[in-house]
Amino acid sequence: MKLSLGPIQYYWPVETVQAFYKQARDWPVDIVYLGEVVCSKRRELRLLDWLEIADKLEAAGKEVVLSTLALMEAESELITLQKICENGDFKVEANDMAAVHLINSRPFVAGPHLNLYNASSLELIRENGAVRWVMPLELSARTLGELQAGRPEGLETEVFAYGHMPLSFSARCFTARAHNVPKDQCELRCIDYPDGMPLQTQEDQELFTINGIQLQSGLPSNLLGEIESLRQLQVDVLRLSPQAEGMQQIVAAFDGALKGEQNDAMTALMAADTKWCNGYWHGEAGMLNVNAVLK
Amino acid sequence: MESVKRHMDLVCPAGSLPALKAAVDHGADAVYLGFRNATNARNFPGLNFDVDEIQQGMAYARDHRVRVMLALNTFPQPGHWPEWTRAVDEAADLGVDAVIMADPGLMRYAARQHPELRLHLSVQGSATNRHSIAFYHDEFRIKQVVLPRVLSLSQVRQVIDSSPVDVEVFGFGSLCIMVEGRCILSSYVTGESPNTCGVCSPAQAVRWEETPRGRQSRLNGVLIDRYRHNEAAGYPTLCKGRFRVGGEVFYAMEEPTSLNTLDILPELMKLGVAAIKVEGRQRSPAYVAQVTQVMRAALDACYQDPDNYQLQAEWVASLDKVSEGQSHTLGALHRPWQ
Numbered sequence: 200m201k202l203s204l205g206p207i208q209y210y211w212p213v214e215t216v217q218a219f220y221k222q223a224r225d226w227p228v229d230i231v232y233l234g235e236v237v238c239s240k241r242r243e244l245r246l247l248d249w250l251e252i253a254d255k256l257e258a259a260g261k262e263v264v265l266s267t268l269a270l271m272e273a274e275s276e277l278i279t280l281q282k283i284c285e286n287g288d289f290k291v292e293a294n295d296m297a298a299v300h301l302i303n304s305r306p307f308v309a310g311p312h313l314n315l316y317n318a319s320s321l322e323l324i325r326e327n328g329a330v331r332w333v334m335p336l337e338l339s340a341r342t343l344g345e346l347q348a349g350r351p352e353g354l355e356t357e358v359f360a361y362g363h364m365p366l367s368f369s370a371r372c373f374t375a376r377a378h379n380v381p382k383d384q385c386e387l388r389c390i391d392y393p394d395g396m397p398l399q400t401q402e403d404q405e406l407f408t409i410n411g412i413q414l415q416s417g418l419p420s421n422l423l424g425e426i427e428s429l430r431q432l433q434v435d436v437l438r439l440s441p442q443a444e445g446m447q448q449i450v451a452a453f454d455g456a457l458k459g460e461q462n463d464a465m466t467a468l469m470a471a472d473t474k475w476c477n478g479y480w481h482g483e484a485g486m487l488n489v490n491a492v493l494k
Numbered sequence: 495m496e497s498v499k500r501h502m503d504l505v506c507p508a509g510s511l512p513a514l515k516a517a518v519d520h521g522a523d524a525v526y527l528g529f530r531n532a533t534n535a536r537n538f539p540g541l542n543f544d545v546d547e548i549q550q551g552m553a554y555a556r557d558h559r560v561r562v563m564l565a566l567n568t569f570p571q572p573g574h575w576p577e578w579t580r581a582v583d584e585a586a587d588l589g590v591d592a593v594i595m596a597d598p599g600l601m602r603y604a605a606r607q608h609p610e611l612r613l614h615l616s617v618q619g620s621a622t623n624r625h626s627i628a629f630y631h632d633e634f635r636i637k638q639v640v641l642p643r644v645l646s647l648s649q650v651r652q653v654i655d656s657s658p659v660d661v662e663v664f665g666f667g668s669l670c671i672m673v674e675g676r677c678i679l680s681s682y683v684t685g686e687s688p689n690t691c692g693v694c695s696p697a698q699a700v701r702w703e704e705t706p707r708g709r710q711s712r713l714n715g716v717l718i719d720r721y722r723h724n725e726a727a728g729y730p731t732l733c734k735g736r737f738r739v740g741g742e743v744f745y746a747m748e749e750p751t752s753l754n755t756l757d758i759l760p761e762l763m764k765l766g767v768a769a770i771k772v773e774g775r776q777r778s779p780a781y782v783a784q785v786t787q788v789m790r791a792a793l794d795a796c797y798q799d800p801d802n803y804q805l806q807a808e809w810v811a812s813l814d815k816v817s818e819g820q821s822h823t824l825g826a827l828h829r830p831w832q
Contacts, residue, residue, distance in 0.1 A: 270673055271623045272649045280625070296598075297625030300632070312676055314620070314689065316569035319599030323633070337681045337690060338571070345572035367677035367733075370644035370826040373747060377739045398746055399738045400717040407679070409739060409746070414672075416682055478685070484714055485682035 200430060202453055203230035203357065205440040206266035206292070208365060208410055210389045213243040219441065220252045224259035226447065227454040230436060231256050232292055232308075234266040234283065236365075238372070238411045239276045240387065246282055253289055262290075269294040269312040270368045270412065290330070304328040311336055311359060312368075318349035331355035333438065336364050336420075339482035340428055347432050355435040360422040361449055361468075362440025363395065363408050363415040364485065373409045393443035405474065406486075418486060421475035423468050426456045499800065500763055502770050504793055505563070505662065506786050509541040509775035514551045516783035517560075521790030524561040526594060527551065528775065532574070533581040534565040535596075535618055536775040537692030548588055561591035565775075567616035569597045569689045579603055586611050594640070595619070596675055598633070605634040614638040617664070618688060620675035622649075624656040631658045638662055640771060642674045643753060644826050651765045660768035666785055666813065667773020669753040669825050671733055679732040684714045695731045702727075711735075754813055754822035756792050760800040781816050788812050 204223060207216065223231060233249050233256075235241050244252075253263040265283050268276060277297065284291050284301040293299045294310035309315060309324045309332040316335060324332060334343055336359055347356065375385040377396060395408035395415060405417035422429065422437070429437065437457075439449055452464035467473070478487030506522035508514035517525045528534025530542040543551065552562045564585045570578035578600055585593045586608040593611055595601050596618035604611055617640040621627050630636045638660040641650065654661045672679070674688070681687035684699040701712040709721045711730035718735035721727045728734060728750040737746045755762060755770070762770065770793070772785050788809045796803045814822060 269676060270644070271626075272645055274652060277623055277625060295623075295626055296621065296629040297623050300625045300629035314569055314597070314675060315599075316571050316597065316689070317575055317599045318572060319575075319602050320597065321599075323598050323602050335689075337678045337687060342571050342573070349572070364682070366679050366682050367672040369672045369747075370646075371671055371748070377742075377746065396739055401720055401736065401738060401743055402717045403738070404716060406683075406716060406737065414679065414747075479681070482685070484685040485678070486716075 200426075200434060200457055201229035201436045202227065202450065202457070203232060203436050203438045204228050204450075205359070205362065205438045206232040206234055206236045207441045208237055208363070208413065208415070209393055209395060209443070210238070210241045210243070210387065210411065211393055211443070212390065213248065215393070215443075216244060217252065219446070220256060222447065224256060224261070226450045228261065228439070228450060230262045230264065232264045232266045236266050236268060236294060237368075237413045238389070239268060239271075239273065239279065240385070241389070241411075243390075246279065246286075250286065250288070257289075264290045264292050264308050266292040266310065267294050267298050269310075269365075270370075271295055271297055272370070292333075299324065299327055302328060306330045308357075309333065311365070318346060321346065321349075321354060322351050325351040325354050329354060331357055331436065333357045333359065336366070337479050337485060340425070340432065340480050341482055343432055343434075356433070357436035357438055358422065358429060358434050359420060360429070360437035360439060361453065362419050362438075362442060363410075363417075364420050365413055365415055366407070366485075367414045369412050369414075372412050373414065374411050377409060416476065416485060418474050418476040418488075420479070420485070421468065421477060422480055423452055423456055423465065425477065425480055499797060500766060500768075501797065502759075502763055502767055502793060503662075504786070504789055505769050505771045506782060506789075507667075507772055507775040507777065508551065508782070509536065509538075509777065510779065511543070511547050511551055512779040513775075513777075513782045515554060516779040517786050518555050518558045520783050520786035522560055522786050524563055524591065524769070525551075525555060526563040526565050526771075526775075528565040529581055529584075531577065531581075532568055532692045533570075533578050535567045535616070535688045535692045536565070537568075538776050539697060541776060545584060545588070548590075552588065552590070563592040563594055563614065564588075564590045565594040565616065566600065567594055567596040567618045568692045570600060571690065579607075582608065582611075592638070598630075601630070601634040601636075609635075612637050614640065614662070616640055616675075617642055618675040620673050622653075622673065624653055627653070627657050627659060638768065640664075643670050644673050647758065647761060647765070647827050650762075650767070650827070654766045661766070662769035662771055663755075663762065663767055664753055664773060665755045665759075665762075665770035666789060667753055669748070669751060669823065671748045671825075683716050683732060695729070700730055752813075752817035752822045753825045754810075754817070755824065755827065756788075756805055756809055756813070757824065758827065759792055759796040760803045763796055763800060777816075784812060784816055
């Protein structure tokens with residue numbers, strides 16, 4: 200199995216993004232997804248800046264994929280999408296059928312938001328040029344097993360294996376709402392929350408994470424304890440979603456698990472006092488942490 | 495405003511045979527309904543139709559020249575695939591006027607097996623722009639698209655101006671603030687979502703508690719809201735709860751309210767909207783009757799004289815009575831910005 204770094208879901212200053220990927224050149228990840236996937240108002244980096252980072256990562260031996268927005272409404276967003284789809288150098292991850300339409304049968308990655316829930320959908324995107332698909336977040340190991348049995352030839356499977364899961368997108372900005380400002384005067388407040396804003400119940404349960412127009416899970420999904428079942432299901436790529444703190448350790452933990460080692464990073468990630476979830480993988484509510492036994 | 499006349503279909507919800515009749519009797523141009531199973535996104539207990547009931551409903555609707563559309567708008571998984579393809583086959587056999595679908599794999603099946611079947615892209619298909627609509631049109635020859643409730647009026651105009659198919663928008667009902675089809679908050683907390691099971695915040699996961707601090711609603715154990723005495727309590731949908739963010743407790747996503755487009759019907763008509771959809775297959779026949787009647791009156795007034803269209807106070811009062819939270823909003827439609 201290969202490891203990938205998913206797209207950065209948060210809004211980080213350009214220097215932070217550049218420093219992050221400079222480090223990532225030396226990390227044991229095979230694939231890096233780059234680009235803005237949440238909000239088109241986030242313009243710390245332009246396409247040329249992303250392409251510059253992409254070239255350096257490629258030179259360091261990484262496969263680079265340019266990721267795209269999951270919600271596109273404005274014409275300006277479609278123009279940017281078209282530029283990305285026609286970049287000519289790097290594969291694109293489609294997170295909306297608009298991208299599939301513009302990619303026009305060139306090889307691409309079908310992202311987690313395309314809603315591919317069955318074999319017929321997989322055949323459809325394979326026919327349209329997909330060479331890899333990312334499983335929808337809410338599917339279980341059991342369902343993945345059934346999908347893998349009928350997977351079209353030439354289509355790799357990627358699973359979201361660590362990080363705060365993107366659960367929904369809206370026309371509203373919840374970060375702006377939390378600051379009591381309208382979305383058109385948001386002042387890009389989300390740049391102050393490099394790992395999002397925690398949203399808790401009135402009983403202090405970590406429920407969601409606010410990230411601009413996106414809501415994420417309150418707990419990170421963690422499939423480190425599921426490596427054997429992922430392998431048995433012939434998953435090709437494990438996606439690790441970037442976070443501001445501790446990313447290197449997360450990568451080290453998964454790298455260790457794939458090599459069959461036991462290292463400190465793995466122990467830390469699985470420690471009893473850290474909060475994470477794996478419910479979806481076990482066919483349960485996503486927020487639950489189910490003992491790592493494949494049903 | 496210059497007057498542009500275009501008939502806009504009034505598309506009304508039918509969660510049961512009595513609701514279907516209420517919609518037909520009060521002026522719907524079309525009704526939409528679903529089978530009594532997980533093949534549609536309103537798979538609630540006590541709702542929906544079997545084949546016999548659909549036939550009865552279709553006979554009643556046809557007698558009144560009202561069209562019947564069938565919603566097959568969930569995302570089938572491998573173990574249950576035959577149940578969904580059977581539903582498509584049954585829809586074709588029944589001769590419904592259109593099937594409203596979201597799953598690309600199932601649309602592929604329908605387009606291949608039943609090329610004569612008219613396909614509409616459900617709001618659950620998450621198509622918010624012209625390229626996405628073009629994809630579904632090229633692949634499956636869809637004839638109409640229902641837009642998610644996240645677009646502003648000017649964005650609706652852009653979509654209509656460049657769409658190869660007719661455009662339907664939501665005109666009244668509960669307000670989904672997330673892009674439909676791309677929201678799995680419900681399965682994160684309960685294991686069931688609109689995409690997988692046709693439900694959002696499923697009833698069996700809801701618990702009400704009376705406590706000294708007031709009434710509380712829970713969803714699979716998670717506290718969604720706490721109400722003061724005499725405060726109206728709404729259904730505990732996750733996006734409508736009160737939560738703590740940065741030390742404050744408030745409606746962190748959305749206050750309970752309904753979408754109501756009565757104010758802007760002439761604008762929608764001028765943009766070339768083909769159909770106005772009323773939400774609420776889970777609501778009572780009385781709700782369907784009341785909303786259909788008001789929307790019919792408003793659409794007729796708008797069509798007869800769009801330049802002098804005036805909102806009637808009794809329409810607004812009548813709709814606010816059946817609204818969630820007893821208030822209304824234009825939702826994303828009023829946004830002047832992106």
